[in-house]
Amino acid sequence: MTADGEAYGPVKRKEDGRFIRGQGTFTDDIQLPGMLHGAVLRSPLAHARIVSVDTLAAEAHPRVRAVITGQTLHERKVAWMPTLSQDVQAVLATDKVRFQGQEIAFVIAEDRYSARDALELIAVEYEPLPPVVDATRALDAGAPVIRDDLTGKQDNHIFDWEAGDAAATDAVFASADVVVAQDMLYPRSHPAPLETCGMVAEFNQVAGQLTVWTTSQAPHAHRTLYALILGLPEHKIRVVSPDIGGGFGNKVPIYPGYLCTIIGSMITGKPVKWVEDRSENLMSTTFARDYHMHGEMAATRDGRILALRARVLADHGAFNGSAQPSKFPAGFFHIFTGSYDLRAAHCQVTGVYTNKAPGGVAYSCSFRITEAVYLVERMTDILAAELGMDPAELRMKNLLRPEQFPYTCPTGWQYDSGDYPRALQVAMDIAGYPELRREQAEKRERGEYMGIGISFFTEGVGAGPRKHMDILGLGMADGASLRVHPTGKAVLSVSCQTQGQGHETTFAQIVAQELGLTPDDVEVVHGDTDRTPFGLGTYGSRSTPVSGAAAAVVARKVRERAKIVASAMLEVSPGDLEWSGGRWQVRGDPEKARSIAEIALAAHGALELPDGVEGHLNAETVYNPPSLTHPFGAYICVTDVDPGTGQVRIRRFIAVDDCGVRINPMIVEGQVHGGLADGVGMALMQVIAFDSGGNCLGGSFMDYLLPTAVECPSWELGATVTPSPHHPIGAKGVGESATVGSPPAIVNSVLDALRPFGVRHADMPLTPANVWSAIQGRPHRSDLLTS
């Protein structure tokens, strides 16, 4: 505990002990007696009819126990499964393959090397079909139809969606002094957690009990889905998420490999393990982004931003498997109104199928807010350039003011709280903004090019109120249950699922804070559907806003129950007690007080309790958040660009975040650091590219490049704290903020450096080739390689 009994603060992590000793338990660490190993055969072609699948040679391999094909699954009525976006996805292909890397067959063998060998013994005959690779051509007349499995489907169109007031927005644009427009691509990337996805499945045929240990960010949701898909009673399914080596949204969906592993266990009667390799992860699991955007911004001559318009073409891959609340096919993209006081806004999103892996919502996007913030912050810089105005000055002029909160933006989001100008000023002070601009001017005289880029973002996290937000009909609420043992130690069970965020520490801190305990007195249980309450899991930065709130609420319930027991102990009425210094104390009489530990023992003891009061300090809650929370931040990036080679070096990165009350500032900063590195990757080097044949060019870490310690600067962090008015402890969540805010800061910085060359915009990733090509006025597109 820190001073004053405050349990919040930079408490060292409780979970570290096992990891620094190499004693974490990740999915691939699990070994069960008699366990078999699975491997997936995947399509080499992006689009092809399946003529035949011959598994005889594979089945004859001496160490192979079973081979599953689409036909096997078809007979069990699980060849197709529902996606998180009300589409269906093939588990194992039956009629066609629709993306390179799609699952064709599943081999189960005695060891992983034999399973891999046996894949080569499966003979598949394909009839190649022309692929749709360029999303901008997916709706062309005569384009090959990818989803002919859907009755009556004649094109590759998935959905149209819009938000805002088109007429009002058009009117503002029509009369505005200045309008700037820009096409911009947020290229396809991939979350690539260091641990790939996998599962160990054990189906006990006698008991009819399925147990899976798996990389799942949402174990309860997965359990419900397995029940629905496999027709198993839900109470006979146990989903355990052991230690998870990073999620970042990659471990939200259910993948075909998981279902094959479960069915493999059913067929063989043995536990089956399947852990994908890296190429499978990059080529078949949920990608992120791939938004082709057109933005327009209207403003006055003197720099008042009036309105924003956006049209988006969303490449969803071959199946619509993006993971977001069901009423929002484009996620929360319509928060693209950003952090400025706009008169009007309108956005329109069209989703299309292409012959690529499914997904789209992943990689810390907060349901497409990465895309939204990138659009508005790039448009703001483009406007600043058009007006000849300093980008910081333009932002300061247009940022929402504290007195405007709670603020409802033109597309309906209600931002809860914020002091935006202060955050920007803090960032500028840390950066030494005026000195940087002077340095930039001096360097330009000498033919050296540095850039200063700003990004100001408003997040929207903590999904969400169940009447507005559900995934496949499951409301986005989360539960918590708390038990205090007779000796005053507590166990908190939560439905959210850490993949490194430190919940075993931060949630213990929340309960400790509410009950006057120390974090060591509180054990956090997570990741086992048999031991935790139902909830929708961890992604979209929702753990603190939703489960954190649930933890505080349930602790307060326990505290209220304890008050009644304390009143019996002290022989006063409950109204005479106040909570002070971590104890229930008679008002005005500090000697007469009882701690939670003392009260717990009494509750379970022989003390006579008032009528109707049961002898325990346990409670449960399901927290239905009233609204989203809105963390925000101001980021400034300083880059040096070498125009002779196009190389970019990030010299400095200043990040000021406001995530409301900080439970553990050390963990908050760690989350921010990690997200900033994501920005370096996306802005400068990451892209899952394809060639015109639909071949995925980002199938390994040799080509899908991730930033190392060398490309990342020493991050300079600042903080402001504007509590959320509707959250029980005023916290907002922060996990994805830096991933959302950093790419535009870096891109704005590089383009600021390139202004003397007349470059108005260049798409990510700003690789040396792309930067150099932009300088030449011949931009190079790196997401789609045409030969």
Add this chain to the structure above:
Amino acid sequence: MQVPAYVEYEKATSVEHALGLLAKFGPEARILAGGHSLIPMMKLRLVQPETLIDINGLSELSYVTVDNGRLRIGALTRHAQLLDAAAAGAHFAILHDAERVIADPVVRNWGTIGGSLCQADPSEDLSATFAALKATMIIRGPGGSRTVPAREFHTGAYQTVVAPGELLTEISIAIRPGGGSAYEKVGRRVGDWPVAAAAVAVWLDPETGGTITDAGLGLTAVGARSFAAAEAEDFLRGAAATEASYAEAGRIAAEHCNPASDQRGPAEYKRHLAGELTVRALRRAVRRARQQPGGEP
């Protein structure tokens, strides 16, 4: 993670033994040194040798020495050893420049010089480096040793003159006074294969240091024949060591290479880099040559 196909394994106890095993197991056998080129290919099943001949025990092939006016590098020398070898850096700074940008420190602990050269990837940094230095490769076979100039060592992408029954044993470079060398590489990220790179070794006239008496120019990953920019070398020989000469050499080098467009960048960009990096490497190599009368710092 992907895993190799079934393979047999033999451990060589001497160079002679290794050659004997190569003869016995024929062309489907492969030498296993550091394995950091071969094993990744085997995991992806791009190559499937029948037998591996492990030569990691042949410490007699691991050395960096100066001998008879030559810097001699044993083929089994690890990248990290070459980077740590003061003698190598003292005579040819380019070797340390190049090693510093090959892969990462952990990979450099185990990958070998010989392994990298025999892998013969068109993006291999050391190929252009040794081409610039006009090194000599020593190859041992059943009939004895033969020498091959670096520029004749590679015959195509992933192809060298090392025959199935042979073993690369040494790379050696003549040490001459008055020289300076440098390697300039652009990659998309630290440890990445090069988008393009230039390797330069120059010798200046001993009186004024104002004239380039000899030059070796190597280019990586831009389809340069034998990893060398011979036409630019011809221009530099006898030219004044000035910015104008560097620019012209860069222009000629860029004109005569043959880059392909790929994920790392369009051909136009790589061609530009061939020129730009040649210029930068020349500047640095000349500066180093001038820093000491006898050669490199």
Add this chain to the structure above:
Amino acid sequence: MQITVTVNGAEHVREVEARLLLIHFLRDDLGLTGSHWGCDTSNCGACVVWLDETPVKSCTVLAAMADGHRVRTVEGLATNAASEEGSGEARGGGWGAGGGELDPVQQGFTECHGLQCGFCTPGMMMTARWLLDRNPDPSPEEIREALSGILCRCTGYENIVRSVLWASKHEAAGRASE
């Protein structure tokens, strides 16, 4: 073929296929699951262990190449570690549990929040330990360069650098006792 490998001080004799990768030998045959794997192309460094005195990417080394050699994994980083073979048991929270005295590198990672999901951590720590043995007072730039072959997706590297700096300043002060 039969191989004899000394891992964290204990000798193991096993019958293996030549193609068995060292990382799989350590994890699956010996149950030492502290070292991880995260890629197919020798890029991510989650598998870094020591082969004799140097860190190597054990996904790119055959178990056969370790025959007659010594291997050190994260389980052998603490001095006088109680067990060399993984038991798979949870060792409890905090860092007061488990056997052996923590290496200053391990302590540094806990002090400075150098890990989040823990998957890259063994690779980072084994490489950091090697760096500090050769260069006891590295600069942040030298630390970043030394770790450039290990990828982390969670921490943004800043706290990893701070963890290694902490370890470099706490070596002579001795080890934390358990």
